[in-house]
Amino acid sequence: MKMSTVVRTTTKMVSPFLVTYAAYLMLYGHLSPGGGFQGGVILAVAVILLITSHGYAKVRRRFHFNWASLIESSAGALLVLLGLAGVAFGAFYANFLPTEGGIVLPFNVIVGLEVGAAFTFVFYILLRWVESD
């Protein structure tokens, strides 16, 4: 399933900028408006745009199904480990990093990766289910 050339070229041009914007929202979430969840959703939209315009069979070759699963589960585990690392410093999610914002920056990045991989993964599963008919 492919869309017209205009749509395919436009989505190819737009999606790298979406990934950049998602990285900005995640990395600067503690300084400016933004945060992990919003960055993750935009990260997922960059892949979903490519899927809708180019079709699942072509996108699957570049962004593998297993990668989304691996990133999703490892980010979920890292999020719990970040909280457990705070236990050594006094409390669950204790702020133990001396940098500006402390654990807010890694927390935002991990939540963003988790949310982005989760939405991409759900789309992959639904598309695989629909196309396996």
Add this chain to the structure above:
Amino acid sequence: MRKAPLLLTVALGLLLLSLTYSPPYCGSYSYYVSNWKEMNVPNLVSAILAGWRAYDSLGEASLLFTAVIGFYILLGGKKK
């Protein structure tokens, strides 16, 4: 009959305009604003979501994780 929705809309608008929009300085709001400096984060929303209420955000992330696991279990297998 067309007048009733218009009247309701105008009444709702007047109600919203007559409310006071200055935040009440009490409860958790005053705690967040007065202890803002201890987080060392300029963005108060991030300081609340990832600092004081990181436990909430962990629940939100695990909710999404559970939803994905449900999708994978229900629809992820190979169809015969």
